[in-house]
Amino acid sequence: MEITPNSILRVSAGLLVAAAAATSTNAAVTTGTAAASTRQVTQAPCPSGAVCIYPNNSQDGIPENYTRYGAHDLKNKYGVHLVINNQTGGAGLRFCYGRGGQQCGPVNGVGAYRPNLTPINSIVLVPPR
Structure with a gap:
């Protein structure tokens, strides 16, 4: 296979689409956990002293x-x-x-x-x- 600028762009675009699909699948699965833990992290008590x-x-x-x-x-x-x-x-x-x-x-x-x-x-x- 000959490597040309167009073939690099096609491969890169395909990888980008695959990465975006994987990221949105992970985000959909972990959204509930992330929202709950974010609320716990952002409420901070004032330490003694x-x-x-x-x-x-x-x-x-x-x-x-x-x-x-x-x-x-x-x-x-x-x-x-x-x-x-x-x-x-x-x-x-x-x-x-x-x-x-x-x-x-x-x-x-x-x-x-x-x-x-x-x-x-x-x-x-x-x-x-």
């Missing part, structure tokens, strides 16, 4: 976890988010309008908060007193 900022106003999604005391600048946080202070030993959390922990509000204890993070530019994890 951390402050967690979720991507929206619920526990859906993977949160950003903060565990080091001090100021943490926030990036691309707009609207209302679920923020959980799950620190231990009486550590607190402050929401700040300025970067680097400047212009902060009062210290918040352990709990769940739903602030509008649009004007918030940083948070401060406050060690226990």
Whole structure:
């Protein structure tokens, strides 16, 4: 058999069709399992000792976890988010309008908060007193 550009294209197209058919068959078989496991993976609890900022106003999604005391600048946080202070030993959390922990509000204890993070530019994890 002589190999020409046209014969390569025909073989490639045939393999592509076969691969697409196999992929859609596998997808149809595993869709139920994938949907169930995706829901389990995307709901993440806030670990003990951390402050967690979720991507929206619920526990859906993977949160950003903060565990080091001090100021943490926030990036691309707009609207209302679920923020959980799950620190231990009486550590607190402050929401700040300025970067680097400047212009902060009062210290918040352990709990769940739903602030509008649009004007918030940083948070401060406050060690226990």
